[in-house]
Amino acid sequence: MPKTYDFLVAGGSIAGLTFASEAARRGASVLVAEEHDEIGEPEKCDGLVSLRGLTKYGYPPAPDVIQNKITSAVIHSPSDRHFAVNASSLDVVVLDRSAFDKQVAATAVSNGAEVRTGSRVGRLVQRKDRVEAKAGDADVEARYLVDATGPASSPRHGILPAAKYELEGSWVREHVVEVFLDAAKYPGFFAWVIPFGRHRAKVGAAGYGVSPFRALDDFLQGRECSVLRKVSAPIYVGGPSPRFVEPGRILxxxxxxxxxxxxxxxxxxxVAAGVIASKWASQSVQKGDPALLDRYQKEWERTFLKEMRTMLRLRGIFEKLSNPDLETVFSAMATPRLIMKLSQTDFDFHASALLGALGMSGLLRVAKVIASAEVRSLLMEP
Ligand SMILES: Cc1cc2nc3c(=O)[nH]c(=O)nc-3n(C[C@H](O)[C@H](O)[C@H](O)COP(=O)(O)OP(=O)(O)OC[C@H]3O[C@@H](n4cnc5c(N)ncnc54)[C@H](O)[C@@H]3O)c2cc1C
Incomplete structure (x- = not known):
């Protein structure tokens, strides 16, 4: 008879590992099964994150996991006009993402979770009171499957092809993140430069229907560099799923x-999802009350849903803008007052911060450029 775990976590990346770590700390039995042979590998993420958010949820990165601190963000328009936002008080850092995942995996193990690498979760059978699955070659039983498999399971809409190079180039500005807008080259997204050391950067591009490596090669024309690593991985921008909990399954x-x-x-x-979900899932198992699981979605949404909806509306507007529109919006937005306000905002809640900084007059200026339903809904936002 296989052991019955409280939770079988499919996917040993940041969401699954934080869930496992916190659930094990609360006394639950947890098995994490990661399909790759090494936690954190292959690394795809650029690791740009606010220390404030991770610290709030109890998972600050160890000092040696932080590759760089960001002091400024420069936004470029399609015609390469630009403005800079002072980010020195926003606590934004660049992580070695692979090392961060290993750090959280070590915490999970010291809290009592089992972590198996090279172990893909497949062939799932849902019984009344448990799930049965194959994790690698092993048969595993658990009360719940925690689906932390990333883009493999995220909703199909809102997935964009993306790629990045890690490179060395003398033009990289050590503590400055750069964003390049161009609706023709990167429809629905942008190109980015995230420095992770002196003259070293993670440089990426994404957009609907683009060939991201071709877009990156075009971007790098005239910027001399040597490429250290190439990664291709999709990004997801479609917003939260309507349901985080299904019978026998927690996403x-x-x-x-x-x-x-x-x-x-x-x-x-x-990370927030892992921490919040593990709290309610552990209580649910300990008290034998499945209804407690619904509190996970409620608590996560209480913190993030309004911001995510605002971000989706901003995205709806952004996706409609042509390059001339972008130039006009850029002029409307690049005012000293707005730039100063942006430098005092919360990196994790930047959409609300942007709206607050724009104010009614700024929104009206944007509305003159694009009279869309999305702008009207933002104007009516309480
Ligand atoms: C190019 C790129 C750059 C990014 N840059 C940033 C950034 O700078 N800042 C930021 O905040 N976010 C960034 N992100 C997003 C961020 O990486 C993800 O949102 C985050 O990693 C999601 O974590 P997760 O644990 O949910 O899923 P993932 O990190 O995607 O992990 C899913 C895990 O599940 C495993 N898995 C999948 N299927 C199975 C299975 N059947 N059995 C076992 N294991 C399985 C996978 O191997 C993987 O380890 C970036 C993403 C990309 C693609």
Missing amino acids: VGESAGQVKPTTAGGIMTS
Whole structure:
């Protein structure tokens, strides 16, 4: 007879590992099964995140996991006009994402979770009171499957092809993140430069229907560099799923769509999901009360749903803008007052912060450029 775990976590990345760590700390029996042979590998994420958010949820990165601190963000328009936002008080850092996942895996193990690598979860059978699955070659039983498999399970809409190079180039500005807008080259997204050391950066591009490596090669024309590593991985911008809990199954992280629809950043929101879900799932198992599981979705949504909806509306507007529209919106937004306000905002709640900084007059200026339903809904926001 196989051992029955409280939770079988499919996916040993940030959402699954935080869930496992917290559930084990609360006394639950947890098995994490990760299909790859090494936690954190292959690394796809750029690791740009706010320390504030991770610290709030009890998972601050160890000092040696932090590769860089960001002091400024420069936004470029299609015609390469630009403005810079001072980010020195926003606590934004670049993580070695693979090392961060290993850090959380070590905490999970020291809290009592089992972590198996090279172990893909497949062939799932749902019984009345448990799930039966294959994890690698082993038969596993658990009360719940925690689906932390990332984009493999996230909703199909809102997935964009993306790629990044890690490179060395003398033009990389050590503490400055750069975002390049161009609706023709990166429809629905942008190109980015995230420095992770002196003259080293993670440089990426994404967009609907683009060939991201071709877009990156075009971007790098005239920027001399040597490429250290190439990664291709989709990003998800479609917003949270309507249901995080299904019979016998709890979804956390990107598989529940818990990713910012503006930037596709999902580290902090996934950590939050792991922590919140494990709290209610552990209580649910200990008290034998399945209804407690619903509190996970309620608590996560109480913190993030309004912001995610605002981000989705901003995305709806952004996706409609042509390059001339982008130039006009850029002019309307690049005012000293707005730039100053943005430098004092919360990185994790940047959509609300942007709206607050724009104010009614700024929104009206944007509305002159695009009279869309999305702008009207933002104007009516309480
Ligand atoms: C190019 C790129 C850059 C990014 N940059 C940033 C950034 O700078 N900042 C930020 O906040 N976010 C960023 N993100 C998003 C961030 O990486 C994700 O939102 C986050 O990693 C989601 O965590 P997760 O644990 O839900 O899923 P994932 O990190 O996707 O992990 C899913 C895990 O499940 C495993 N798995 C899948 N199927 C199975 C199975 N059947 N059995 C066992 N294991 C399985 C996978 O191997 C993987 O380890 C980026 C994403 C991409 C693609």
